[in-house]
Amino acid sequence: MMVDYQSLNDTDSITFASTEISLPRVVRFWILLLFDVPSTICTFYVLFCILIDKRLRSAVKNHVLVVLLILGLGTQLIDVPFYLNFTVHSSVIPSNSSVCILWWFTDIDMYDGGAILLAWTAFERHIIVFHNQWISTRNKRIFVHYLPLIFLILYIFIYYIYAFYYFPCENNYDYTLPFCNGYPCYLSDPFMGM
Template sequence: MAYNVSNEQDNNGVYAYDPPLSKLIKFWLLIIGVTTATPCYLFLIYYFLTKKSVREALYNHVIIASLFVDFIILTVDLSCHMGYLRLGYLVPSSPALCLIWQLIDYGFWYGDLFLKSWAAVERHILIFHTNLISTPWKRVFVHYLPLVFVTFYTPLTYVYLIFFYPAEHTYIYDILMCSGPYYYLNIPTWLIWYESIFHYVVPIFVLTIFSNALFFRILLQKSRLRVAQGWRQYRKMTIQLIFVTITYLFDLPYIIVTIVRWSGFPNFGTDLQGPYFYYVNYIPIVLFPFALLCSNPKILRSSFSLRRRQHRQVGATALNKTILN
C-alpha cells in the first residue's frame, strides 16, 4: 500500500520528516520480518500444492492465492522498501523497477485485501449455505469466478493505471515509489475516492465484520454444526480466518487517521501516517504465514510425521538391500 503522491499536496505524509534512526529501525525490522517469513511462505506453498486433499479443498483455494500474492509483496515490494530505507534511493535505479514497485505496492497489496475479504464472505457460504456450491456449475459461479475476480481485479487495474494511463512519468529515485504512481497527476477526483474507499476501506471492514459475524454465528449454531458432517473442517476454517483477521488490526491506525482527515482535518496525523503508520500496514503480510501455522498446527505435525515415515522407509529399504546382499 502506498502514498497518494501529488505535486500540489502531500496527501499522506510522504514528505514528512523521517529521522535517520527511524529509517534504520524500520529497515532492520523489515529485514527480520522478511527473512523469517520467507521460509514460512515457501513451506506453506509447498504444503498446500503438494498435498492433494489440502489442495482440492474449496476453502483452501483463496488461501493458496493469498500465499502467492503476499509472497510477491514480501519479496519484491518490501525488498524495494528496504533498499530505499537503507540507502535513501531505489537500487537499481531504473524506470522498469520503479513501475514494477508501484504495481506490486498498489495492485498486489489491494489484491491481498480483496482476497482476505472474500475469504471472510466465502466461509459463510461454505459452512451455512452449502446448497450454493452443491453442483459443479454452482461452484463455478459461486466459488471459482469470484476467486478469479478478487485475485486479478486490482493487479490488472493497476497494470493499466501505472503502465498505460496517459500521464507524464518523472522518475525521482530518492523519493518513495520514484515519486509515483504518476496517474495521480491528472486522475479525476471521483476515481481517487473510489480507489480509497472501494480498494482499501471497504475490504478491511468486510473482513472485520464478516469474520466476527462468522465467529458468533458458529457459537450460536455450534450444537447443530456438531451433528453435521465436517465439524472439524468448519472449526478449522473459522479459527484460520480469525487468526488472519487479527493481523489486519494493525491497519486500524492508518484507517482512523485517513477517516479523520477526510472529515475536514487534512493535516491530522500527517507526521505519523507517512513515516510510521504506512509501514505498519505491512505487518499483516509478514504475519500471514505464521497466522496460518498457529491456526492449524497440524500442518507442521503432518509434515514432520511424513518426513519420519520417509526416513523409516529409506532405512528399511537400505536394510533390505544389505540383507539380500
C-alpha cells in the same frame, strides 16, 4: 500516515525527511530483514503444505488462501527488497522508471489485491458455512467459487496493468524518495484514483 493523493502537487512543502520515522535507517533495515526472512520461509512452508497435500489442495476454503499467500509472497520478494535497498542506499538503485513502476505495481497491486480478495474470502466463508448447498455440485462450485475468484484476480491485474502502463498521464520520479515519489500519476485522476 494517510496521504491524500488528490492534494499532493509540486508546490507542497512536505518533505520526506520531515515525515520519516525517528528510527535510524540501519535499525529499520535489520528489523525489516529479521522479520521478512522468517515470514517468507513461513509463507513458502504453508504454500508447500497446502499444495503437496491433495486433501488440503482440493478444499474449496483453501483456494483463496493460496492466492493470498502468493500475493503476500510477491510483496515479500519484490516490495520489501526494494525498500531495503532504498534504506541502505538512500535512493532507488538502479535509478530508472521501470524499477519505479515495478515497485509501485507490486506495492499497490499486491496490497489492494489482497484486500479485495480478503473481502471476497469473508463472503465465501459465509457461503461455505451457511449455504453449503450452493457449492455442493461441480457446476455450482464453478459459478459460486471458481468464476468469482478468477474474475477478481483478472480484474485486479487488468486494472493495475492498465493504470500503471497504459493510463494517459506522465509519472514524476524522484529517486531520492522511497517508492520513487510515493505514488503513480493515475491516482491523481478523480475516476481512476478512487
